[in-house]
Amino acid sequence: MSASSPLDASRKKTDGSTGRVHVFSGKPDRFEGLAVEIKETMGAETFTSRLRTSIDEWKKQGKKGIWINLPIEHVNLVESAVKEGFKYHHAEENYLMLKHWLAPEKSTIPIYASHRIGVGAFVMNDDGKVLVVQEKGGKRVWKLPTGVVNEGEDIWRAAVREVKEETGVDTEFVEVLCFRESHQSFFTKSVLLFLCVLQPKSTLIEKQEVEIEAAEWIPIEEYVQQYPPEKKDQFYEMAQICWEKAKDQGCLGFTHFKSKTGSGKPCYIYSNKLGKL
Template structure:
């Protein structure tokens, strides 16, 4: 075969899988050049080529042919080449998702933490325990996990309260921070010493009266005290598995 075997998609693009890359760089250049002629004849709009780490020597050859980086993971680089002027190349994911656990005990106290990274710059930043979602992790699962990791407090999900969206996230991404109300199942705090400076059950009235507490935390706590929030539900038949989605609505 003197060209790269590829799979066309519904948007006028074509994709070259790592399994279809020839063994040698010389063969790759020859097949790529021939393929570009074929793809242009076929009116292909965008070419996608996935290069695994083990074939990284092919990257300079693709750059010389005009390919651009699109996205990567720890094991590969995805490159694209626009063959039609104005053809749409959708951007890769530009958002991260964080979660915060709003945990209130029967004594009307709020579970709060101070992070080590903030203790010098924001020493009064008593915040909800939480962190970043893992890949393919549900919000409901992630917030319970983060609270447990940071404070050793076991919880169960109650409701989705709200979220904040801003454009100052890690690595020039935008960030969505979702806050969920959780019911505590245990009360004794043991901090995650690698990340957390200290933690405590903060009386809610004192927390709301404290002007040093961030405005967003004040507002989201007040909302949680006034409203039930959104429940997590399953929708039979919506997707093949409940592991593929989450839905939060009012009931």
């Protein structure tokens, strides 16, 4: 029987002060866990009392991981949940997700999002000039336009958007040329940066004023020469990869095509499916 059954609650005794103590209802998951969302306003004492009764009941039922979703308007209950053994799982702007592992074995509660995704754009025109920017407050060095992929945004769309925002140039996505993974890059999180080849559809530069100091088309040689081999860091390596791509010496990228997941949701697959240049 699931903890959400009204029968569970009616079997409970009263605690003499707050009336009947109802076990919180929730959605069972396929890992013997339960997801509870608090939707009603209540005082911390009532919450604590119900939570204690609920935890006893969940343990009897053999529940393992308990999730509590606390919308920010019920922030008065956070302290009580933590006092009853809950820890934070994650938070978004308007809710906090808490978790409590009740089983004796090691917790199998999954991690939340672990990565941020960045995009860089290699945009070269027919004259062999590459679109570069200098960031405000940064070093006076020409860089490829870069940015962060928004929540729910496709990588290829993010690359096109960032180039438009930073330089005003319209482009079309061609392929992912390479990607870089680094850790402990944003708070404790990892970052994957996808370097994308984009085909320019316009040339006029209208740079973004807030973050971009300068934006220009410069000869690819000039861009590459800024990163000498001595340092052999990611900027050098990526410039080399762009150089090889520009000279058609290799560096085959991943083009994208639309597909769908097992549940029918749209998704993109990036591959060099046909071994095409």
